[in-house]
Amino acid sequence: MANKPKVAIYWLGACAGCDEAIVDLNEAILQVVETVEIVLWPLAMDFKYDRIEAMGDEEITLSILTGSVRNSDHEEMARLLRKKSKLVLAFGACACFGGTAGLANFKTREDIFNWVYRDAPTVVNPETKFPQTETRINGKILTLPEFYDHVYTLNQIIDVDFYLPGCPPPPDLIANAVNAVVSGDLPPKGSTLAPRSALCDTCSRNKKKPSRMEIRQIKRIHEVEADPDSCFLAQGIICLGPATRSGCGETCIKTNIPCRGCFGPPPGVVGAGPKYLSALTSLIKAETDEDIREIIDSIDDPAGYFYRFTEPTSILGRKMPGKQMEE
Numbered sequence: 001m002a003n004k005p006k007v008a009i010y011w012l013g014a015c016a017g018c019d020e021a022i023v024d025l026n027e028a029i030l031q032v033v034e035t036v037e038i039v040l041w042p043l044a045m046d047f048k049y050d051r052i053e054a055m056g057d058e059e060i061t062l063s064i065l066t067g068s069v070r071n072s073d074h075e076e077m078a079r080l081l082r083k084k085s086k087l088v089l090a091f092g093a094c095a096c097f098g099g100t101a102g103l104a105n106f107k108t109r110e111d112i113f114n115w116v117y118r119d120a121p122t123v124v125n126p127e128t129k130f131p132q133t134e135t136r137i138n139g140k141i142l143t144l145p146e147f148y149d150h151v152y153t154l155n156q157i158i159d160v161d162f163y164l165p166g167c168p169p170p171p172d173l174i175a176n177a178v179n180a181v182v183s184g185d186l187p188p189k190g191s192t193l194a195p196r197s198a199l200c201d202t203c204s205r206n207k208k209k210p211s212r213m214e215i216r217q218i219k220r221i222h223e224v225e226a227d228p229d230s231c232f233l234a235q236g237i238i239c240l241g242p243a244t245r246s247g248c249g250e251t252c253i254k255t256n257i258p259c260r261g262c263f264g265p266p267p268g269v270v271g272a273g274p275k276y277l278s279a280l281t282s283l284i285k286a287e288t289d290e291d292i293r294e295i296i297d298s299i300d301d302p303a304g305y306f307y308r309f310t311e312p313t314s315i316l317g318r319k320m321p322g323k324q325m326e327e
């Protein structure tokens with residue numbers, strides 16, 4: 001036991017889907033548990049944080065952190081585990097790029113509190129009380145983490161050694177990542193532990209793409225019966241494959257759902273959104289400016305579409321109190 005690498009698995013602003021993906025390794029998880037000593041994993045085991053605080057710096061070989069950083073508790077744990085770990089792996093789209101939780105950057109903290117604690121139809125809060133970081137009750141002080149005005153990626157808060165994207169990451173890439181750490185056969189710091197190609201390069205539908213693609217109308221997936229073999233884009237359905245890293249196993253494509261971009265952009269692409277927009281606009285075929293505008297306007301919630309998993313990494317900006325969203 002003493003010589004086994006110590007591993008911590010911890011969720012920040014996460015939905016637990018990433019933790020479930022680790023559990024779903026099935027028999028392979030038994031092999032992982034055999035080869036490493038898990039020192040923290042709130043989803044599966046009862047460990048106390050003060051045990052982590054008592055550990056020496058870099059005593060943990062690997063911390064696997066899931067989720068984005070949204071509050072002071074997330075930040076505190078991310079910093080603690082960074083200090084105690086030799087290696088930190090940003091695990092899943094939320095840790096790598098902010099994930100779907102990052103879409104909250106289109107709202108301010110005030111917008112979110114007003115909706116969640118005052119305006120949502122199911123809320124009963126006659127005194128309009130909002131959560132406070134400190135509340136005094138019967139001479140005692142109850143504390144809550146501070147809810148930040150911004151959703152951060154993990155590397156916007158701490159130094160990250162490796163990235164494993166996906167929502168959640170697929171089993172083969174998880175097993176490869178753990179094996180790489182256990183064997184010490186690691187790629188250079190900062191690497192993403194997934195293929196370097198774009199999803200379109202590996203997609204089975206790519207071969208059936210027409211040599212010249214033209215989009216004259218954008219259709220939403222629920223509005224049509226999509227052909228299960230043809231490229232979605234060729235059918236006028238938005239698919240983020242051209243601007244997304246491969247490695248997911250095409251789970252969505254195989255179930256006739258277009259790619260939504262959870263693996264983030266391929267290497268060398270700074271923003272998934274602009275890359276995708278340029279790919280899409282080069283395919284749009286229209287005779288007049290008005291026709292172009294009509295096609296573009298038919299994309300419902302373009303910012304939410306093109307930045308579904310990556311808003312906190314984007315150059316798009318965010319909603320500021322009292323200002324209109326930068327477009």
Ligand code: SF4
Pocket residue numbers: 013014015016017018019066067091092093094095099100166167168
């Ligand atoms: S990446 Fe997906 S599965 Fe993982 S925590 Fe975020 S939303 Fe959940």
Ligand code: SF4
Pocket residue numbers: 199200203204205206209230231232233234239240241242253258259
């Ligand atoms: S756009 Fe989508 S469906 Fe078409 S080849 Fe790329 S990943 Fe496959």
